[in-house]
Amino acid sequence: MPDGPLGMAPGRVKPLSTKPLTPMTTSPGELSIASSGLPEFSPPQRPAGWWRRHLLDLEGLTAEEITILLDTAQTLKELTGGCRHKIPLLGGRTLANLFFENSTRTRNSFSLAAKRLGADTVEFSSSGSSVSKGETFIDTAKTIQAMGVDWVVTRHPAPGTPHQLARELECCVLNAGDGAHEHPTQGLLDMLTVRQHRGRLDGLTVALVGDIAHSRTARSNMWGLRKLGAHVIVCGPATLVSPRWEELGFEVAHDLDEILPRCDVLNLLRIQFERFASRPFPSVHEYANRYAMNGRRMRRCREGILIMAPGPINRGVEITPEVADGPHSVILEQVTNGIAVRMAALWLLVGGREHPEGGASDE
Ligand code: NCD
Numbered sequence: 272m273p274d275g276p277l278g279m280a281p282g283r284v285k286p287l288s289t290k291p292l293t294p295m296t297t298s299p300g301e302l303s304i305a306s307s308g309l310p311e312f313s314p315p316q317r318p319a320g321w322w323r324r325h326l327l328d329l330e331g332l333t334a335e336e337i338t339i340l341l342d343t344a345q346t347l348k349e350l351t352g353g354c355r356h357k358i359p360l361l362g363g364r365t366l367a368n369l370f371f372e373n374s375t376r377t378r379n380s381f382s383l384a385a386k387r388l389g390a391d392t393v394e395f396s397s398s399g400s401s402v403s404k405g406e407t408f409i410d411t412a413k414t415i416q417a418m419g420v421d422w423v424v425t426r427h428p429a430p431g432t433p434h435q436l437a438r439e440l441e442c443c444v445l446n447a448g449d450g451a452h453e454h455p456t457q458g459l460l461d462m463l464t465v466r467q468h469r470g471r472l473d474g475l476t477v478a479l480v481g482d483i484a485h486s487r488t489a490r491s492n493m494w495g496l497r498k499l500g501a502h503v504i505v506c507g508p509a510t511l512v513s514p515r516w517e518e519l520g521f522e523v524a525h526d527l528d529e530i531l532p533r534c535d536v537l538n539l540l541r542i543q544f545e546r547f548a549s550r551p552f553p554s555v556h557e558y559a560n561r562y563a564m565n566g567r568r569m570r571r572c573r574e575g576i577l578i579m580a581p582g583p584i585n586r587g588v589e590i591t592p593e594v595a596d597g598p599h600s601v602i603l604e605q606v607t608n609g610i611a612v613r614m615a616a617l618w619l620l621v622g623g624r625e626h627p628e629g630g631a632s633d634e
Pocket residue numbers: 376377448454457487488540541543581582583
């Protein structure tokens with residue numbers, strides 16, 4: 272698969288439906304907290320700058336919108352005691368997970384995010400469904416929507432499928448990974464984790480290391496980080512990092528040892544062997560030799576370096592156990608922050624509405 276932006280800018284897609292959402296059974300301001308039996312809390316104010324009803328990619332969001340998502344995630348993380356407790360913000364709503372690829376973190380994280388805010392969930396997996404009887408992707412999605420769902424969360428191997436769903440469905444659509452294109456909530460949770468540790472993204476140097484060619488996580492990080500003022504380096508073997516990224520203003524590097532002393536954050540991406548027809552390097556051993564973060568390489572890094580990975584990690588390939596489990600690793604914090612950014616996205620999207628100057632800003 273060629274490495275490069277896949278042309279999913281919202282400006283290039285057909286206008287989306289601007290039909291109003293189904294009314295909430297209770298609005299956040301009118302919650303009967305006492306009868307819910309859940310702890311009392313003050314619902315956050317809906318931010319003025321948010322209009323969207325879908326979260327499809329980070330390339331199409333403004334810096335202001337990304338900041339709203341991160342700020343809301345931080346607020347909801349605190350309101351839920353670190354994403355552990357329920358608050359009745361979205362009672363009466365339903366989320367459907369529509370996954371056509373495997374997932375551990377993202378699927379469970381979306382489910383938990385919905386449940387933490389009091390919503391119900393419906394779980395769909397392509398295996399064992401009517402897809403095996405010839406039902407199309409769109410018909411499957413419309414069937415699930417007809418069960419009365421407010422959000423469809425979709426993961427699919429084909430780039431652009433969430434954008435297609437956003438045109439066809441009335442409910443909110445969230446992209447949980449479309450091929451090698453984007454994985455916006457992963458990008459957001461990575462950014463939130465960095466911001467919690469560094470207090471900002473502006474002026475930081477973040478290296479995305481590994482299989483850039485097949486990584487939707489890399490693309491969401493690249494667009495999101497750059498919009499918030501970070502310097503982004505994409506690093507890996509030439510077979511997995513296209514020089515074309517340089518034309519788009521990203522730094523391209525092939526020598527990890529050389530860039531380490533300049534980095535504030537390393538995000539180590541898995542080699543997605545399942546997406547290759549043939550191996551992009553002679554052996555895993557050779558890859559690890561040049562790109563695995565290990566104890567020796569850690570000694571070349573800045574003192575406060577953050578070690579991140581979207582997971583799943585392949586121990587001994589892109590990261591050694593001493594680094595994955597070491598003091599600089601924030602990999603499990605990323606998982607917790609995943610619930611926070613998904614809570615934020617769910618809450619913001621159902622409040623999305625028509626822009627007064629005409630058309631939803633998803634267009
Ligand atoms: C990533 C994905 O599926 O894009 N994982 C994730 O969502 N946490 C990256 C990967 O599979 O390596």
